[in-house]
Amino acid sequence: MTTAAMATDNPFVDPIASFEEHGRDHSFAVDSTLPVGKNASLTLGTDSLIVLDEAFEKRDRTNCCGLWPSGTANTRAIPFYNILWAELQDDELRIDYASPASKTVVRAATLKYPFERQTLEVVHKWIIKLLDRSYGESQRIKRMKVLVNPHSGKGSAEKWYHRDVEPLLIAARCTIDMQKTKYSGEAVEIAEKMDIEAFDVVASCSGDGLPYEVFNGLAKRADAKKALTKIAVVNLPCGSGNAMSWNLNGTDSNSLATLAVIKGIPTPLDLISITQGETRTLSFLSQSVGIVAESDLATENLRWMGGQRFTYGFLVRLWEKALYPCDIAIKVAIDDKPSIKEHYRREKSNHEPASERRGYRNLLDDDASASSGNDDGLPSLRYGTVNDKLPEGWELVPYDRLGNFYCGNMAYMAADSVFFQAALPNDGYMDLVCINGDIPRTTAIKMMLGVENGNFFDMPGVWYRKVLGYRIIPKSKGDGYISIDGERVPFQPFQAEVHKGLGTVLSKSGHMYEAPGL
Ligand SMILES: Nc1ncnc2c1ncn2[C@@H]1O[C@H](COP(=O)(O)OP(=O)(O)OP(=O)(O)O)[C@@H](O)[C@H]1O
Known part of the structure; x- marks a missing residue:
């Protein structure tokens, strides 16, 4: 059978790979499929990792309540979006991923396969490709300052952090510095004093109140402009109002929001x-x-x-x-x-x-000149304050x-x-x-x-x-x-x-x- 025919017959073959491969050498196809063990292989598909494993058939015929994209009894397609990490540990290839436990919950899970020492280089290259596809333009191994407001919503933020958030961050190899807020306004102080070179993200397990404090803490710094550019402020929804998470993570589920943050793309936000x-x-x-x-x-x-x-x-x-x-x-x-x-x-x-x-820079607006300010602090006000006379x-x-x-x-x-x-x-x-x-x-x-x-x-x-x-x-x-x-x-x-x-x-x-x- 030709590769082109295979691509139409088999939904798990990457059509791009098949096209590139057609009439050339077979290196891409070899690289995208990694045989592991006697009866298993891992294939980099179009948007998923395709795991073919005879053991699935014996172990689990249920396809986890139909939560995975459909495959056959011995295949499982894990979307690249759900892949958290992959690495070699001793003689095993270990892949950590977010496995759906229900429509609104994902949990950290792991696949482990032995590999032959002599294939080390091939496996290594394959892992690089898998992580490239899984993270795209999102930064890997994010350094996270996590704030937990124990009083958010119905008071479950700490429990939800340990159950829903932390295991996924650990599986994605994020570094975590967690701190519970002790009083109202403490997040302002934390953001104002934090070492912005040591972190990429401040994640609040809270409602919208803590992110508000974090933005305002960063704004108080002498280097406010740099801090607000460098530090991504995110919400892991634990409050009664979780608007920020709905807008940016598309959910108020803690575990799905954590996955969205792990895979999140830095995005400038108007303030x-x-x-x-x-x-x-x-x-x-x-x-x-x-x-x-x-x-x-x-x-x-x-x-x-x-x-x-x-x-x-x-x-x-x-x-x-x-x-x-x-x-x-x-x-x-x-x-x-x-x-x-x-x-x-x-x-x-x-x-x-x-x-x-x-x-x-690009706005043709009479007031643009004062828009960016000249120093590292907050931009100057184009329209003055409420106490000034009305702008022209x-x-x-x-x-x-x-x-x-x-x-x-x-x-x-x-x-x-x-x-x-x-x-x-x-x-x-x-x-x-x-x-x-x-x-x-x-x-x-x-x-x-x-x-x-x-x-x-x-x-x-x-x-x-x-x-x-x-x-x-x-x-x-x-x-x-x-x-x-x-x-x-x-x-x-x-x-x-x-x-x-x-x-x-x-x-x-x-x-x-x-x-x-x-
Ligand atoms: N340990 C604490 N004790 C009391 N208040 C706190 C504590 N930590 C934070 N806060 C305050 O709790 C407020 C609510 O924060 P949160 O981010 O959870 O937003 P929220 O959506 O308003 O919460 P809620 O879900 O309670 O409506 C914030 O103003 C914050 O300053």
Whole structure:
């Protein structure tokens, strides 16, 4: 049988290898299949390692509840994405991989095969190829600072770390320095003081609160710009709100998120400077004034309701047609939905390297000169602070019927809630949604459902813009709610401006969020 025929008959033959091999020598095919032991072989397929082993048939006929891609009784296809490591130990070839235990759980597992000493060089080369295909552009053996918030969510973060996270990191040969946070704000101090040369990643086993602290700790350093570029901030979801993990890992399962981090690609992330009073902080997720802030922050007493508490708070306020009058000045970048869609599609097909996705070098914008700053600290503020006079061209407009002011830097705000369908990790814009508070109740409920079913962006009452900065001055008397990344801040005016690609995260694609998009 010719190789070409084999390729069509046998789904496990790498078609590229077959094509290259056709009419040439047979070196690639020999190299991609490694005979191991008497009745087994390992083949580098198109996107999987194909393990052919007579012993499977006797040992396990169940294909692990159908969780592996289909093979025959004596083959197993392990996606390269699931391969964690491979090496020679004594006279054995050892392959560590993430084995599916259910649809939402993977566990570290190992394959071991003996090999002949005289084939050492061949096996060695084969391992190099396997690891190349398994990691692609993702860094291997990541050096991880892991922070565990024992109080996150229902208080299980430490247990989940030891059960779901650590074994996978060890199997992938990551180096781990784990620390439990002892008090609120400690992650800021840890990030501010850490040796950034000794680590590649800070992973928080928590909700979104700890990554927020880590970004802000890195931002406090004298070498903030370098630290935010070098250290990837990631979330291993253990909280009640795990938006960061949904956006970047596509899951709130700890073990699947750990695998996504192990295989994650460094991705610049826009960060937003918030000035309020005399403070300057960084936001990575969202800012809200009005119904969203209040539904989240004013329902802490309803925590027992779990995820439903937010929906309940939202519906009560919708029913009351609550208004949150504000004066707002906005530096708009794109203000109509067709242009936003076009921008989104253009960015989706843009695969320029990470180094090109930071700063405002290429933005033809009058304010670009001050964008990057000249020193190693945080970039200077192009639009000044909330205490400065309004930047030129900005105009404060009364929004007296405002119901919801919601500005996002990521797409998912919670599981199943893609509020910002056009959000991109490093397009240099924030996504701003404004909704009037006096729209009919039925429309408001349709909008709420639209967030879950993906129709939200196109709804007529949803005012969606891409913006570079804004100032907001709440007008109601007394104490209201403003939320920055889910944390309550004083009910006072604040100003925001975005810094293109200032931070770094790990993502699956290297340039997009895991949300369905537009
Ligand atoms: N040991 C600790 N004791 C009390 N608070 C802590 C401790 N460690 C961290 N925190 C605080 O817990 C808060 C919540 O952090 P987390 O990252 O888990 O986000 P979250 O999504 O808000 O959590 P939750 O799941 O509780 O809603 C953070 O503000 C952090 O400062």
